Amino acid sequence: MKILVIRFSSMGDIIYTTPVVRCLKKQLPNAEIHFLTKPAFKYIYDNNPYVDKLLLLKDKLAGTINEIKAEKYDYIIDLHNNLRTTLIKFNVRVKSSTYKKQRIQKWLSLKFKLKLVPPVHLVDRYLKTVAFLGVKNDEQPIDYYIKADHKLSKLLPPSYRDGYIAFIIGATHFTKRMPNSKIISICNQLKHPVVLLGGNDVKANGDEIAAQSDNVYNACGITTLDESVFLVSKAKSVIGFDTGLTHIAEAFDVPIASVWGGTVPELLGVQPYKVKEVLIAGIDLDCRPCSRFGLEKCPLGHFKCMNDMPERPIVDFADR
Structure with missing residues (x-):
């Protein structure tokens, strides 16, 4: 099984994808996990042992789409849910699962000071996108791997x-x-x-x-x-x-x-x-x-x- 996880930005949002990637890799031991992000955020997944390959968004989306097609993924896990990821999924045409952003509820909550968005952590919201694979929250913290032996x-x-x-x-x-x-x-x-x-x-x-x-x-x-x-x-x-x-x-x-x-x-x-x-x-x-x-x-x-x-x-x- 070959899975591509997508999140382009920002630093904090990408950090909270690390439990999803870890749970996928550890709970689906035969799966190959790839991650796609912007070049500016490459450092978040450098040295991460749960990612088999890191893909970086190209200047032209067509180049990224061609790269994804060549990898022949079984699933795309879209944790960004924007126009670019929609175009990727439309063009690649493999099974996908997409993070629900609750845009309307968030806008109404902000505009009218309503509490329409349950206080569920972003990690748990992300993990809902992989529940169909039988993947569950391992209840462990986020991952970040320091790159050098600093003193x-x-x-x-x-x-x-x-x-x-x-x-x-x-x-x-x-x-x-x-x-x-x-x-x-x-x-x-x-x-x-x-x-x-x-x-x-x-x-x-x-x-x-x-x-x-x-x-x-x-x-x-x-x-x-x-x-x-x-x-x-x-x-x-x-x-x-x-x-x-x-x-x-x-x-x-x-x-x-x-x-x-x-x-x-x-x-x-x-x-x-x-x-x-x-x-x-x-x-x-x-x-x-x-x-x-x-x-x-x-x-x-x-x-x-x-x-x-x-x-x-x-x-x-x-x-x-």
Whole structure:
């Protein structure tokens, strides 16, 4: 049996496909499992022992379709469900199973603050697409395989190597991130050293935070993604926003304070998965959630979802 699993983006959504791939491979031992994604997200499945072949989306969809036809799959598992995957399935014409996105229910829930989407995790929603093969949830965490043998001694100053809190300050959209002043306040209350993590886009934020905080090291824009994942895996605890690196942290079962501003985890089904110690930080407001994926500014201008976030529960959780 030969199976192709498809998910093109984004980082967090692809991370949550890893239990599906693992369950397929382990529960269908004679099956050959391939995975198709965008080249930008290749790293998520690098070194993954449950994938027999990784396919990368080509510039022209026709090239990808021809490649898929040549592989002669028995099944396509479509975990993306968009126009491109629809065209792939139409042209390849093999048996397929497709993830149901519940677009209308999500739109109504967001627009009218209704609760039409059951708080089922995305992993479980994905796994419904392979239930017809007799595949069941193995109740294990997500998978992420660090690519190199990194050393704390090469990544952090000496005073941070005996235990630190990883604070992931990056996120794609403004309404997912805390203001710098709020992060500074939290860092100054923490008893343990703090390592700031994020991309080059938040390096200046990290510099400002580190300059006004005690015992904070800014690794934003300095460490590679793989190094950042390694630092997350070795942390005493993690504080992070709704962003890919925070979701990757779930693979290592470190305590996670998952902080939510304008978005909410239950609408997307992306609350921390199979992590023993979790704090979901978010406040109830009539205007929240204001979007499914985040916005470039607060629609009402007050940004209360982050500005009014209680700090003490986050500090106490991360420090214990």
